[in-house]
Amino acid sequence: MTSAPPIDHSPQVSxxxxxxxxxxxxxxxxxxxxxxxxxxxxxxxxPAGDVRAADAPYVSNIPIADxxxxxxxxxxxxxxxxxxxxxxxxxxxxxxxxxxEPLRVALVASADLAHEHVEIVFGHHARAxxxxxxxxxxxxxxxxxLRAGDGSQVNLVNAVDGARDRSMLLHVHVQVGRDAHVTxxxxxxxxxxxxxxxxxxxxGPGGRADMLGAFLADDGQFMEHxxxxxxxxxQCASNVVYKGALSGASTHTVWxxxxxxxxxxxxxxxxxxxxxxxxxxxxxxxxxxxxxxETGDIVSAGHASxxxxxxxxxLFYLQSRGIxxxxxxxxxxxxxxxxILSHVEDPHWRTxxxxxxxxxxxxxxxxxxxxxxxxxx
Amino acid sequence: MSTLVITDLHASVITDTxxxxxxxxxxxxxxxxxxxxxxxxxxxxxxxxxxxxxxxxKYKVTSGTITLDGQDIxxxxxxxxxxxxxxxAMQYPVEVPGVxxxxxxxxxxxxxxxxxxxxxxxxxxxxxxxTDLQMDPEFAERSxxxxxxxxxxxxHEVLQLGLLAPKFxxxxxxxxxxxxxxxxxxxxxxxxxxxxxxxxxxxxxxYTRILRYIAPDVVHVFVDGRIVLTGxxxxxxxxxxxxxxxxxxxxx
Numbered sequence: 001m002t003s004a005p006p007i008d009h010s011p012q013v014s015x016x017x018x019x020x021x022x023x024x025x026x027x028x029x030x031x032x033x034x035x036x037x038x039x040x041x042x043x044x045x046x047p048a049g050d051v052r053a054a055d056a057p058y059v060s061n062i063p064i065a066d067x068x069x070x071x072x073x074x075x076x077x078x079x080x081x082x083x084x085x086x087x088x089x090x091x092x093x094x095x096x097x098x099x100x101e102p103l104r105v106a107l108v109a110s111a112d113l114a115h116e117h118v119e120i121v122f123g124h125h126a127r128a129x130x131x132x133x134x135x136x137x138x139x140x141x142x143x144x145x146l147r148a149g150d151g152s153q154v155n156l157v158n159a160v161d162g163a164r165d166r167s168m169l170l171h172v173h174v175q176v177g178r179d180a181h182v183t184x185x186x187x188x189x190x191x192x193x194x195x196x197x198x199x200x201x202x203x204g205p206g207g208r209a210d211m212l213g214a215f216l217a218d219d220g221q222f223m224e225h226x227x228x229x230x231x232x233x234x235q236c237a238s239n240v241v242y243k244g245a246l247s248g249a250s251t252h253t254v255w256x257x258x259x260x261x262x263x264x265x266x267x268x269x270x271x272x273x274x275x276x277x278x279x280x281x282x283x284x285x286x287x288x289x290x291x292x293x294e295t296g297d298i299v300s301a302g303h304a305s306x307x308x309x310x311x312x313x314x315l316f317y318l319q320s321r322g323i324x325x326x327x328x329x330x331x332x333x334x335x336x337x338x339x340i341l342s343h344v345e346d347p348h349w350r351t352x353x354x355x356x357x358x359x360x361x362x363x364x365x366x367x368x369x370x371x372x373x374x375x376x377x
Numbered sequence: 378m379s380t381l382v383i384t385d386l387h388a389s390v391i392t393d394t395x396x397x398x399x400x401x402x403x404x405x406x407x408x409x410x411x412x413x414x415x416x417x418x419x420x421x422x423x424x425x426x427x428x429x430x431x432x433x434x435k436y437k438v439t440s441g442t443i444t445l446d447g448q449d450i451x452x453x454x455x456x457x458x459x460x461x462x463x464x465x466a467m468q469y470p471v472e473v474p475g476v477x478x479x480x481x482x483x484x485x486x487x488x489x490x491x492x493x494x495x496x497x498x499x500x501x502x503x504x505x506x507x508t509d510l511q512m513d514p515e516f517a518e519r520s521x522x523x524x525x526x527x528x529x530x531x532x533h534e535v536l537q538l539g540l541l542a543p544k545f546x547x548x549x550x551x552x553x554x555x556x557x558x559x560x561x562x563x564x565x566x567x568x569x570x571x572x573x574x575x576x577x578x579x580x581x582x583x584y585t586r587i588l589r590y591i592a593p594d595v596v597h598v599f600v601d602g603r604i605v606l607t608g609x610x611x612x613x614x615x616x617x618x619x620x621x622x623x624x625x626x627x628x629x
Contacts, residue, residue, distance in 0.1 A: 316471070320432075321485035322488035331476050331481070332476070339474060
């Protein structure tokens with residue numbers, strides 16, 4: 001334990017009005033790693049399109065004014081996006097509903113510059129897996145708000161695989177109800193520049209949030225993932241696991257994990273870890289875990305961060321068994337990400353996340369498990 | 378019938394402070410069905426010989442040749458050597474987190490055989506190979522070598538040997554870290570490989586105890602990066618009683 005006064009990493013301003021925020025500057029702690037020019041398009045209020053999904057059971061497109069929830073932004077671009085949005089995508093899972101099939105929500109931007117707002121509401125004791133695919137085209141900024149009702153079990157995947165000349169800026173807020181369990185997985189593969197901030201809050205005791213992330217960055221991509229977990233309820237849990245693989249000169253990723261445990265958040269359990277794998281020279285991964293405890297009356301709290309180079313001995317071992325170098329390298333990277341899977345039971349979730357990573361690695365031809373093989377004749 | 382010929386092989390280990398010569402002219406011919414034991418003191422370079430044959434990037438061949446049935450092994454990549462029929466059972470097998478043993482072995486067998494094995498026969502072969510080595514079936518779903526005991530790692534190496542059925546097996550101190558029971562199980566696995574394929578074996582060891590289970594036809598004494606004496610199985614017994622001292626001081 002440190003004796004220094006805690007630094008409060010909670011947002012300094014909370015407002016729905018863009019005028020309450022100053023423009024981000026590289027002198028701001030929150031923005032110091034970000035290439036601001038890549039995101040400046042999202043700082044001004046200018047005409048923009050919407051982001052929509054196909055109407056489907058549980059999914060509707062509604063005027064944003066019809067959303068009943070109140071919500072405030074914690075930075076300028078999120079406030080700008082919210083103020084400029086006309087439309088919202090609403091996903092509602094009724095009380096006690098149990099969805100056995102995953103709900104796929106493919107988002108499309110209506111213009112080159114578009115604002116996004118996705119609101120996901122789980123009723124109490126609802127259970128479902130939701131796979132959100134972010135728009136492939138467009139410069140998109142906005143937010144996803146997930147409200148997990150009491151006792152609900154939520155599996156949310158947010159996949160970003162946009163075109164490589166685009167940038168995207170998203171805020172994901174997860175509000176965990178009493179005894180609810182939320183698993184939220186960020187899969188970041190595409191776009192030229194991506195910044196995803198996530199925040200977690202709790203409505204009552206017994207809530208658990210697993211905030212997982214997998215990112216692959218190459219060819220000069222910039223990806224920033226920031227998390228803020230705010231424990232202000234007793235007997236809750238949070239577990240943050242982010243893994244990134246980087247290759248290519250000038251590729252840059254940033255991971256910042258802030259966990260703040262308030263005095264009243266007794267008997268909580270929190271852990272956060274970020275691991276990065278550097279596949280080539282020149283790529284840069286910044287990784288900053290922060291843990292602030294205002295109470296010592298907790299079950300456990302920990303954080304870890306490690307960035308390592310690709311292990312050539314692993315490559316040699318696999319190659320020495322006849323596996324070509326490229327396939328061997330992909331197996332190792334896939335294995336690196338597979339560890340995230342151990343945190344989730346849902347087979348749909350596993351299939352989707354691993355398929356996306358595998359496809360990005362270009363290794364679909366390597367067989368996975370026995371079940372995926374062609375029957376023998 | 379295959380032949381692996383090593384001729385006047387010189388090799389260095391690549392370090393940050395420059396290359397250090399380790400092998401100083403190794404010549405050796407291996408034939409199918411014949412078991413050679415290479416015995417030598419620690420630091421004599423016998424493991425380096427194994428790694429150089431397999432093509433580890435940490436080592437650089439400065440002169441000499443290795444051919445397998447006339448093909449230039451040194452011109453091949455690591456995986457090409459394996460597909461050509463060479464196998465190295467490592468002293469310290471590498472952990473690969475997140476890659477299951479079953480996925481790894483099927484990928485490897487597919488690469489070496491050039492086609493995916495039929496699912497039904499594969500499952501049967503894989504299970505019976507594990508049973509032969511007294512390996513728990515749950516082993517298949519564990520990550521490669523991660524959290525394996527010393528004995529489990531060596532069984533896993535010999536499991537691969539049996540399934541990949543190479544022309545030549547190089548066993549680098551496979552006996553190290555094994556208790557008597559594990560040594561017997563692993564040795565039986567090597568003998569099964571020989572019986573099933575008629576392959577050649579190069580057994581690298583410091584101690585003679587594995588030679589009680591795997592009978593060598595030829596024994597070489599390896600000192601200062603080269604073979605200094607070659608004989609029959611009786612040479613191993615001499616080394617057991619006399620040690621390596623008289624060889625180590627030979628050119629001092």
